[in-house]
Amino acid sequence: MNIIVIPNGKLSSWAFIAATAIAILAAVVLIMLGRVSYANTDFTPLSPTSGSPSITPMPTPSGTDASDTLGSPPIFVSGTSIGSPDAPVIIVIYSDFQCNPCQHFALTAGKELENTYVETGKVRLIFKHFVVYGEESMLAAQAAECAAEQNKFWPYYYLLMQERTSPEVADVSVAMLESLAQQVGLNMATFDASLTSGKFMEKVIYDDSEGRSLEVTGTPAFFINRIKGVGIKPFETFQKVIEELLSGSIS
Amino acid sequence: MLNRRKNALSDLSRSGMAIRITIPILGMAGMGISGYLTYVHYQWIEPMCLAGMDCSSVLFSPYAQIWDIPISLLGFLMYAVLTVCGGIFVYRQKRYSPLIALGIYTLALSGTLYSIYLIYREFRMQAFCSWCLGSAILMASILVLSIINMSAGGRHIIEILNSKHVKQPKFSAMMVRKGES
Numbered sequence: 001m002n003i004i005v006i007p008n009g010k011l012s013s014w015a016f017i018a019a020t021a022i023a024i025l026a027a028v029v030l031i032m033l034g035r036v037s038y039a040n041t042d043f044t045p046l047s048p049t050s051g052s053p054s055i056t057p058m059p060t061p062s063g064t065d066a067s068d069t070l071g072s073p074p075i076f077v078s079g080t081s082i083g084s085p086d087a088p089v090i091i092v093i094y095s096d097f098q099c100n101p102c103q104h105f106a107l108t109a110g111k112e113l114e115n116t117y118v119e120t121g122k123v124r125l126i127f128k129h130f131v132v133y134g135e136e137s138m139l140a141a142q143a144a145e146c147a148a149e150q151n152k153f154w155p156y157y158y159l160l161m162q163e164r165t166s167p168e169v170a171d172v173s174v175a176m177l178e179s180l181a182q183q184v185g186l187n188m189a190t191f192d193a194s195l196t197s198g199k200f201m202e203k204v205i206y207d208d209s210e211g212r213s214l215e216v217t218g219t220p221a222f223f224i225n226r227i228k229g230v231g232i233k234p235f236e237t238f239q240k241v242i243e244e245l246l247s248g249s250i251s
Numbered sequence: 252m253l254n255r256r257k258n259a260l261s262d263l264s265r266s267g268m269a270i271r272i273t274i275p276i277l278g279m280a281g282m283g284i285s286g287y288l289t290y291v292h293y294q295w296i297e298p299m300c301l302a303g304m305d306c307s308s309v310l311f312s313p314y315a316q317i318w319d320i321p322i323s324l325l326g327f328l329m330y331a332v333l334t335v336c337g338g339i340f341v342y343r344q345k346r347y348s349p350l351i352a353l354g355i356y357t358l359a360l361s362g363t364l365y366s367i368y369l370i371y372r373e374f375r376m377q378a379f380c381s382w383c384l385g386s387a388i389l390m391a392s393i394l395v396l397s398i399i400n401m402s403a404g405g406r407h408i409i410e411i412l413n414s415k416h417v418k419q420p421k422f423s424a425m426m427v428r429k430g431e432s
Contacts, residue, residue, distance in 0.1 A: 019357040023356075024360070026357075027361045027365045030317070030361070034314060034322070100307055
């Protein structure tokens, strides 16, 4: 087999075989690096000196909204938080309503987390605002806080994430946010009054500033107890970390 | 006889050059795709995507990066090297460099194998990205062209271009006889 020919002679087929072996090796190394990076760096434990998000204590169960599904345990909802006050694992999510990966998280892993761990009392989710895409994101964040005021943050969050398109399409407007509020069943007079007064702007700015002080570099960002992660993660990645935290193998 | 040789040389040169020109063209197309995907990764924007495909899920999946480096950036660098190597072939025209041909083949093979792995991951995720599939097709095409370039284009062109070295005695003898007549 003389594959390669040069003017002054022929390179042996060994050169071709060696090149093939190098190429296969390079591909295998890339695949292995990808797998190692996938397994090890999805979430980073915070160093002892790192800060962690502030967590407001849940109010007593009497002040919460319980699931009305017969036979299922109650799901405690307070503001932008959902889950048992005694949940051993707390996940703080920094997110922007116009960010595509945030949307992806909300409609995939977020839903699964709620169904699998929040409903069983093992995990409490806390949503915090991290404004990436300017005024429209700020407006959407305030609208979500207006929904939280009426204890309907989570249905509003999922609906908004489902309905929005992308930061390039200026589809977040007061009319759109009001329409979603109606669909969720909010008291529209209260919602409109809160949104137009801008009473939650300070809360949104506080969340955002806190995220920046915690060196959140992108959205969505997660703090699972004291473990930090940024970007889209599949449900299985959360599951792995949560199970390890629950079993005590990591802290 | 001489004319037949010239015609054969001309035909093979044309086909060989077509192959060599196509490699950097495909490389530039690959740079365009991977450059766009790198931009999408760093800007966190929704990528354009063919109907029925889910580019976002693929591009923002954990498999789309190795630690903090998006694989689209690695792809961009790979396509850039392929473009430069292919460009050298075009620039040098009939001077065939086996090492560059071998380099193109090696890069294209590793890129194609990795692309096959990524397509496998897409199957597992049940989400497909048109850009990634397009890039895989480009890389596989470059691989095929690089093999043709080495095994046919390269060998035959060089053999014929250097026929005076390969078959010099007969060739010279013929030239002498023609000159005499």
